[in-house]
Amino acid sequence: MKNVVFLLALEIALCGCGSQSSPEAPTRTSTAISQSSTATPAAGQFSGQELQKFIALEPIDTHTHIYRSSPEFYAMLDRLHLHVLDILVDDDTEPEMNDFAKEKRDAWSAIQGSNGRIAFCTTFDAYRFNQPDFARQVIRGLDRDFAQGAVAVKFYKVVGMEIKDARGRYLMPDNPVFEQIFKDIAAHNKTLIAHLADPDSVWKAPDPAAPDYDYLMQHPALYMYGKPGAPTKQQILDARDVLLKRNPKLRMVGAHLGSMESNLDELGQHLDKYPNFAVDLAARMAYFEMQPRARMIAFITRYQDRLIYGTDNEFYLQNFDTVQGWEETYANDWRYLATGGTVYYRGKKVQGLDLPPTILHKLYHDNAVKWFPGILQPLR
Numbered sequence: 262m263k264n265v266v267f268l269l270a271l272e273i274a275l276c277g278c279g280s281q282s283s284p285e286a287p288t289r290t291s292t293a294i295s296q297s298s299t300a301t302p303a304a305g306q307f308s309g310q311e312l313q314k315f316i317a318l319e320p321i322d323t324h325t326h327i328y329r330s331s332p333e334f335y336a337m338l339d340r341l342h343l344h345v346l347d348i349l350v351d352d353d354t355e356p357e358m359n360d361f362a363k364e365k366r367d368a369w370s371a372i373q374g375s376n377g378r379i380a381f382c383t384t385f386d387a388y389r390f391n392q393p394d395f396a397r398q399v400i401r402g403l404d405r406d407f408a409q410g411a412v413a414v415k416f417y418k419v420v421g422m423e424i425k426d427a428r429g430r431y432l433m434p435d436n437p438v439f440e441q442i443f444k445d446i447a448a449h450n451k452t453l454i455a456h457l458a459d460p461d462s463v464w465k466a467p468d469p470a471a472p473d474y475d476y477l478m479q480h481p482a483l484y485m486y487g488k489p490g491a492p493t494k495q496q497i498l499d500a501r502d503v504l505l506k507r508n509p510k511l512r513m514v515g516a517h518l519g520s521m522e523s524n525l526d527e528l529g530q531h532l533d534k535y536p537n538f539a540v541d542l543a544a545r546m547a548y549f550e551m552q553p554r555a556r557m558i559a560f561i562t563r564y565q566d567r568l569i570y571g572t573d574n575e576f577y578l579q580n581f582d583t584v585q586g587w588e589e590t591y592a593n594d595w596r597y598l599a600t601g602g603t604v605y606y607r608g609k610k611v612q613g614l615d616l617p618p619t620i621l622h623k624l625y626h627d628n629a630v631k632w633f634p635g636i637l638q639p640l641r
């Protein structure tokens with residue numbers, strides 16, 4: 262797979278999770294247009310040979326949102342030998358994600374039909390934080406989900422960016438109201454997926470050139486720029502760090518590079534400082550592709566045990582992600598990570614990283630198994 266050229270679709274989405282209008286993975290709508298007259302474009306789905314190499318990694322995608330299924334979808338999981346983690350999201354700003362009970366039923370149904378290919382990450386309703394007995398009720402629900410096989414719990418950005426108390430102050434991730442819940446998750450040896458804060462541009466003036474501009478315009482509820490009383494991104498991440506310090510036995514996976522996508526130094530310092538912290542790559546591959554190649558290879562090599570592959574692929578609305586789109590995302594991400602071929606990002610040539618098989622196997626498999634015990638179920 263050398264000297265291969267393909268175009269990464271430019272429609273990248275950088276906010277992640279629960280945004281039907283937000284194409285979160287950079288390659289999901291790839292249209293496979295070659296920019297080169299000298300090389301054969303390799304875009305779209307896997308070639309037979311590529312697929313064999315991908316399968317050899319025993320791939321696991323630790324960041325997906327699946328609330329429906331189809332025979333074609335299951336067939337794709339089988340063809341790619343793929344295991345995925347299905348993450349529930351409770352977000353009252355999204356019409357498709359504010360009916361928690363329905364979402365959960367739909368997710369379970371998809372999981373039960375998957376013959377063991379889909380594992381479950383539950384969540385809880387943080388909007389009820391000021392109700393009496395909040396933590397105890399949440400814990401009761403989580404424990405039920407753990408008993409049914411949930412391997413992780415999602416903690417979502419509406420904490421810090423949307424939910425307010427009776428006095429209008431934003432609820433922050435380190436609010437003591439959550440503490441017993443984190444203790445319970447750690448006691449059950451489950452993992453907390455923390456999607457807290459968002460890309461930097463969410464706190465900046467609208468910039469049509471920003472990759473996530475469209476997402477922000479369509480999701481004003483979670484656009485923090487100019488909002489009175491809104492916490493800064495740093496304040497939210499600092500509150501997240503309080504959790505890491507307070508709960509050294511809690512495994513935390515920071516979704517979307519822990520929202521430190523634009524500062525790899527800061528991300529590396531966090532990984533150095535907090536042994537209970539790892540991050541997923543979901544919907545942030547574009548930020549890797551913007552970095553100098555040698556810098557990315559060095560970073561991934563150094564933190565090869567703490568970076569976990571994920572896409573943010575979604576399967577719940579009829580007109581959004583397609584089965585083919587899922588496969589194209591896997592193929593294009595794999596070409597960037599595993600081959601030395603050339604990809605185009607925003608008209609700029611980017612050479613694939615050509616990472617060694619041992620590191621690739623960690624990103625795609627070993628780290629997922631280590632950070633999400635139970636994610637790999639026997640196939641039925």
Ligand SMILES: [Zn+2]
Nearest residue numbers: 277278279573
């Ligand atoms: Zn997501």
